[in-house]
Amino acid sequence: MKRNSLLFVIILSVSVVLASWILSAAVTPKDVNKALEPFYQTLSYILNAYYQKDEINLNKLMDSAIDGLVKGLGDDFSYYENPEEMEEKQIELEGEYGGLGIEVTYDSEYKAVKVVSPMYGTPAWRAGLKAGDRIVTIDDQPVSEMEYMEAVRRLRGQPGSTVRIKILREGVDSLLTFELVREKIQIIPVKHTFVETSKGRIGYTLITRFGAKTSEEMAEALNEIFQKGVKGLIIDLRDNPGGYLNSAIEVASYFIDKGVVVKTKNGYGIEEVYESKGNNYPNVPIVVLVNKGSASASEILTGALKDYQIAKVVGQKTFGKGSVQTGFPLSNGGTLYLTTAHYMTPSGKDIHKIGIDPDVFVEEATSTARQSAAVDYTKKIIELDMNDPYIIKGLEVLLEMVK
Template identity: 40%
Template sequence: MASTRLRRIALVALAGAGSFAGTLVLSSDLLLHSSTAAIISDSPKEVMDEAWQIVFRDYLDTTGNYSEEKWKTLRRDLLSKSYGNTKDAYEAIRGMLGTLDDPYTRFMDPREFKEMEIDTSGELSGVGIQLSLDKDSKELVVVSPIDGSPASRAGVQPQDVITAIDGKSTRGMTTEDAVKLIRGKVGTKVVLELRRGAGQFVTVDLIRDRIELAAVDSSVNVAPNGAKVGYIRLKQFNANAAKDMRNAINELSGEGVSGFVLDLRSNPGGLLMASVEIARQWLDEGVIVSSSTRDGVSDVKRASGRALTKAPLVVLVNEGSASASEILSGAIQDNNRGVVVGKKTFGKGLIQSVRGLSDGSGMTVTIAKYLTPSGKDIHKQGITPDVNANLSKAQAQRLKFEDLGTRNDPQYRVAESELAKLLRQSNAKPEVSFEGDVQLNVFSAN
């Protein structure tokens, strides 16, 4: 049977902008009649049926375009046709998944699937752009450039729309099509044409390079009041993120910082369990995130009682903070562990499972939605900060990469100010006094 050769261990992904997460063990619950099995005995149809079955079993419909009967009819139609080569079969699979109108449920040929696996490993080659296909406009949107990448150095910004690649219009182009054109050998050039905001058009020449995905940058900053601030910028939730975060928290704590600013701006997300593990480093108790499948099965991730620090915390977010970033910032906000500062986040609240198929290709499929601890569904809504901190267009253009997390960074200054308030509150200790039979709590700031 086709499904028996399906790779059973899969990555669970938060594909907001860069996919990807823990593990999910699959089981086949669809049995094929022998006549149908004969139809799909050749390899292209076998892979096609594997993809079909994954959707049939696990897909969470968020668009209203899926029905079981239509999906069965589509299967019969596709398997009744002949495919001259693997490429034709792959295009048929993409067309099949395209009927769902879900940009996060997509097919990857073996090369694309291998590249996706590299993306989560902590190293890749290219220009360092995380892409998303806007569901309504069908435009290719930059979720965020990776810090230190050619795209970041050239000034590519979150929400930029890629209108052309090397002179070729991106109209009707999928993210896979775009990645094929943007990626290439290290040292070669690619030209992107971007639309920014209402009508500004920008052309950037990028030299492809190997992108090192260091998950964390950290430093000790000194606030105007003399307090030591531990600044941590988490750039991506890859396989190294939890380890790197643990090291940063411990090192900064050892240097005597009074509180932390955790910067998740333009962090496109990544591995689900990385976000949970990092949340556990900040939270001693409480729910971190819950997820719900189409069958109503709910999985709740909680703090483990082993937080690395209880120091005051401020979290910085912006429009490029997506997926796993929203899980982490939502958990901190809902558990009152810290103050969230910045702009409303991207709004990616769906969980994808990344499945390997028998010929080395693969696919991502939406299997669940996640909720913050308070039960909020943030898909298309995002996380609203506790304190709004704008970054004007002119400020963004003047802000250099090396200015992030410094006094030259307007949003960071707001975060540092909020941290100062938290520190004053934490230093207010109760003193007990008595007047007659009435006990009063009097607070004095040391």
């Protein structure tokens, strides 16, 4: 009786939500009811005819059903997190956890975990993992046989423990194997330093992600940079997977006197415009460094500075994540994250799955491994690798802009 009552509540809840939204959708209530019939029939057969029906976990059935429903969209950026997964996410939001240091998403085509970006300075970054890499096995277990969040949890673990992964990389015929030692991931989002050149001092800032404190830490870095006096500025957004929209707008406002920073357009064609909050710093020549791992909020900043010709973009084409995800809390404690809009640059360009082309292209470094000595991600002030081809080209372009 309890199971049937819960089923009735679920059906009733679905019906109420659908009734309130269906009026503005492209399908009719009749279409929806017809589409749901096989689902209700399947659930009824499972609850009544399955051999081990007394061991059925209805919550797990619903989690799988919702997850499968969202995956049917074919959108790698829309996803469902059940209550346990939401708990896991909170660990990351606190800023400290044992792991490899990669932003990932689910790749439905390959049934793999796709690397959006390795976080600067982390074990994954030092080992040479790249944006676009697809993790196909974790400790010799196929990812295709796991649920997405199970795979994410397997990648995390106690600092000091080892995980073995195999990845599929575009342009490489065989699988690549990595054995990585998990570390305590504690990301400091903004780092800075100075470079002395023949034309004077150049400021350098590295933004690793757009979190809750990024704009505040960027302001602190810029205050120190401009207090010491600089002829130009490099903003390094390589391998920055993005983050909060508001954070990107606040950072962009430090450089844009006035005007649109970014626009969003939802599925109904309604646009929302976000404008600069005002420039607080001197206008100096700027170069923005990007690569294939520069995504989402980092593309908002890049696109705005490029559209206004405030900065020249140096590096490679960016990732192309121009979609907005909205979280919808569900009655079971889970959250449904749906793509509800697309970002557009101030000039109106939708860069989703397209990316932003650099003004000056840089070939990828030939070495897959990076030196760990210069990438302590717990530091705010860092030393630059002056053999880095991006830094070399960025300085070359910037010095041409300095009068």
